[in-house]
Amino acid sequence: MARPSQLFRNLNAKVASIPMILTALVVFVGGTIWTIVYSFTNSRLLPRLNFVGLDQYERLWSTPRWIISIENLLIYGSLSLIFSMVIGFLLAALLDQKIRFEDTFRTIFLYPFALSFIVTGLVWQWLLNPDFGLQGIVRSWGWESFAFDPLYNQDIVIYGILIAGLWQGTGLVMCLMLAGLRGIDEDVWKAARVDGIPMWKTYVFIVIPMMRPVFVTALVIVASGIVRVYDLVVAQTGGGPGIASEVPAKYVINMMFEAQNLGQGFAASTMMLVTIAIILVPWAYLEFGGRNRRG
Amino acid sequence: MRYKLLATALALSAALPFTVSAGATDLEVTHWWTSGGEAAAVAEFAKAFDATGNKWVDGAIAGGGPTARTVFISRITGGDPMGATQFNHGRQAEELVEAGLMRDLTDIAESEGWKNIINPPSLLEGCTLDGKIYCVPINIHSWQWLWLSNKAFEDAGVPVPKNWEEFVAAGPKLREAGKIPLALGGQPWQAAGAFQVLMVSLAGPEVFNKVHGDKDAELAAGPEVKMVFDAAADAREMARGSNVQDWNQATNLVITGQAGGQIMGDWAQGEFQVAGQVAGKDYTCLPGLGVHDVIATGGDAFYFPVLKDPAQTEAQGALASLMLKPEVQVAFNLKKGSLPVRGDVDLATANDCMKKGLEILAAGKVVPSVEQLLSQDSVTQINDLMTEFFNGDMDPADAQKRYAAIIASAD
CATH class of the missing domain: 3.40.190.10 (Periplasmic binding protein-like II)
Structure with missing residues (x-):
């Protein structure tokens, strides 16, 4: 007699997860395939199946605005990842020194995260405005030659956006890290102290390796925020000055609705997907594929 | 902002x-x-x-x-x-x-x-x-207007210009007086709009129609349009330091006399009116930049x-x-x-600038707007090029080359 089919084991759980599986298949996979297929057409405002081969991709990669978008994403992404991790960890480590008013500091640092990117962008647009913001204040103190106007300088505008992004997102990383630090057994610290290991060494060689899961969580959260950065740029600079602070997500939206060129927008979003896949697939393989071998 | x-x-x-x-x-x-x-x-x-x-x-x-x-x-x-x-x-x-x-x-x-x-x-x-x-x-x-602040020119000690050439010539004097010669908002459509105004006003309606209507890429690469790009480079130089995003903020620079002028459509008129300014006394308007009297409909x-x-x-x-x-x-x-x-309504209460516009309209000196001639896809490409040009230091010849390429592939 044949063994009961694998398919019917845990039937309840499988039935319960059908809606989610369908959603994932239809919305995510289906939508992705649909987008990729239509990126090979010359669809304008409405989708049309009129294939034009790789035309959209050729145009995409010969468009300066797209190239600048990709460069900006690389700069913003790598720096935002590094700085939010480093600053987040440092803040958490400082807060972990059993200081007074810890709750107050935690609230202050986390508070920006409660604001949307739109509000963050507008706030920093004012702060970095050369006439009313930081530069204006310092000049009014008497330092007339002081110049700090990142939002109006094409070469450094992306760093102006980075500052706002870090201000908004670092608090969350700090909280995650703090939770991680609190999860470290007190005995580890005692043992290190008995052995006379300096505090910074304990952090770098013992505590941080123990916090690996927390770092992975923070990394995933920060990274997913980077790829979809859109509203911050729209609110803060609108992509300017010129096209110096354009980002890929903004290119996609502009192409689809403003330029009424769906094909071009789809080609750009497909390229975004490919970029993410190139980074994510090897990482996921290392992170999750290796676990089986380790047992 | x-x-x-x-x-x-x-x-x-x-x-x-x-x-x-x-x-x-x-x-x-x-x-x-x-x-x-x-x-x-x-x-x-x-x-x-x-x-x-x-x-x-x-x-x-x-x-x-x-x-x-x-x-x-x-x-x-x-x-x-x-x-x-x-x-x-x-x-x-x-x-x-x-x-x-x-x-x-x-x-x-x-x-x-x-x-x-x-x-x-x-x-x-x-x-x-x-x-x-x-x-x-x-x-x-209609886009084809140059709005000038009489106060700014008075402060700079130069007479209010009557056309684009005089305006460009007055640029350095305005700078010396601490004014921004030309106010220009940072949004892409404003730079592109200003360029199209230069195009129709300096090169004339015929060139404008041929380039955008007939998509004549050869003409777009030619000497008539080169002149327009050189003028755009002048405008870019004069607009340095505007530091505003929205068009009405740029108009406000003109209203308050911090800027000499602005190339903007006749909707700017509403702002002057709200600010209680009088055409001819507080501000001056030059349709077609004072060169070709023409407006787009x-x-x-x-x-x-x-x-x-x-x-x-x-x-x-x-x-x-x-x-x-x-x-x-x-x-x-x-x-x-x-x-x-x-055409049959009474606009007796219209001010001087609107009357100028009505006259040009009655004389039939009109061109179609860019939105009527080109698809949104091409318009967006031109917007992107112009905002890059006006905010950077791109060579006018390079910009013209890319412009001609956009016209060649336009529909």
């Missing part, structure tokens, strides 16, 4: 007289009129519409035309249409009409004889597809998406015919600073 926009939007929603009468049909009307002068103008429509027993639900979207159109189009194609929406007539809503998402207004147009009252006829043609009428043109807006139009609810459909019809009523046309356009679409 956007604070001002938010404030006007708030003021707008508070200023609108919402008369709630029994049996009134709510009709959501979306548009991108959020500056002071614009808000005052759109309130005229709302007032007139509410008087018919219906209710105008205001859907102002801040951030300029391109931002707003993104919202309109995604709502209409996403199956959440509004009662009526603004577009610039021409090709912006072309595909929405082709897909049958917009209501056919031909019966209303015929019964009210729009063909006979709308002048110039090209406006109604912009609303027509396959012999059917799909939108209501409500005003004529672009403008705003209202489209009515197909709705299922019969009561709302009826309210749409009421709004469509109301927008062309002579008294509404006068009230709206005076506040907006634009020209009415009917």
